[in-house]
Amino acid sequence: MANHGQGPHARVLESLGPAITAGAYPPGSVLRTDELEQRFQVSRTVVREVIRVLESMHLVSSRRRVGVTVLPPEEWNVYDPQVIRWRLAGPDRPRQLRSLTVLRSAVEPVAAGLAARRATPEQCAELTEHALGMVATSRGQQLDAYLLHDIAFHRVVLRASGNEMFARLGDVVAEVLTGRTRHQVMFTDPDPAAVTLHVQVAEAVRLHDAERAEALTREIATGAMAELDILAP
């Protein structure tokens, strides 16, 4: 991703962030900087900068004379890609996957509708290409290749919507799709109905049929939610 390759800062952040989002420190817990210095064997500088970053994510709140307080989950910036990644890697994974899938079910149909209005010919071509790629790889244990086309497809739709905020969800969708492949249906071929729907969405976008693109994408989303048992509980 970024230049978070290695270094004390990244090491401490990648240790504290996941721990907090995993709930290792209950809300209200207090971390003292000098304690963290000793625990991670780093200087005050590093600890402070990490704290500042966690603070900007609203994971903690630093106050004088009291220490660094862990905030309750309702305060967290749950749209921060880093926070999303940490939560997907922890025990909150199922809950996080459901939240994200519901978000997808809301956003992607609207994005597809907008894409049908605004997609460039190049984007339409990309869409068709990836839809056909999904068809080609939908049988015979080619899940990895299929996944790449699936991710690319949704990324193009979100970008073609012309909405910057939708476009930024591309990474999130990629994480969700990857997570699903790696945990849910790892050994079974993709649902043929879903594959067909993707082809039809590409077609609808190409023909500038916004209504149809939106409705078809809504069907895809419904299928994704069904896979995670997100239904009348």
Add this chain to the structure above:
Amino acid sequence: MANHGQGPHARVLESLGPAITAGAYPPGSVLRTDELEQRFQVSRTVVREVIRVLESMHLVSSRRRVGVTVLPPEEWNVYDPQVIRWRLAGPDRPRQLRSLTVLRSAVEPVAAGLAARRATPEQCAELTEHALGMVATSRGQQLDAYLLHDIAFHRVVLRASGNEMFARLGDVVAEVLTGRTRHQVMFTDPDPAAVTLHVQVAEAVRLHDAERAEALTREIATGAMAELDILAP
């Protein structure tokens, strides 16, 4: 909000953040830390911590031997409430308002549908209360009171959806609604049709009619988009 009361850190951040999101530094611009030290008359400590925070928002990227590089807008964490606030306060305001309104149009109908399934009786009562409050304040220059009910209404819907990510959009919706009142229809009473729709949504949620709650909220969203001329361009 947080303890961003005052202090060198907040001062520098609240100066650099808006400047960057306003496009004062074109993507690729380089800021040197010692230059910033002199410009703001603060120590390296403060500058470095600010840079770390901006980096976590993906507004800048700090690299050795080259400096702090301003990243292109596509890289920004546009869901960070701080970034949203900065952009709403800058020249990008119209574009940002449109993006957020489109996001609302995608999320809120789905949220309303979920709320109809999961809202507690207390939440239903709150909803009705605020809808009636909107009715009561919809005439005769009571825009401020109306706005408070409007914001509260949408916040309850988002929270009642039971989805943490939807719930976190409450603040964003509040900013959008406030912005609209303060700039678009400041001197005219709210659209009576919109008021009626809110009452009907509250009713649909109370009756657990998810389909109807979603459809009605979609109408509200369409109205909001029409106000901003987000239509077949």
Add this chain to the structure above:
DNA sequence: TGTGACCCAAACGTCATACTTAATCGCGTT
């Protein structure tokens, strides 16, 4: 003239330390 390796300096990254500030705790007074 072009290309390659090599060296250097620039700017960030980290550490250590001293000092400042503000909020909490506890004591004593009213």
Add this chain to the structure above:
DNA sequence: AACGCGATTAAGTATGACGTTTGGGTCACA
């Protein structure tokens, strides 16, 4: 029991030193 005041504590800021990376310039050589 309520209130106020000072001592204490931990974060906030400033500063100086050193390490590390890396972009670019120089020089030798083909």
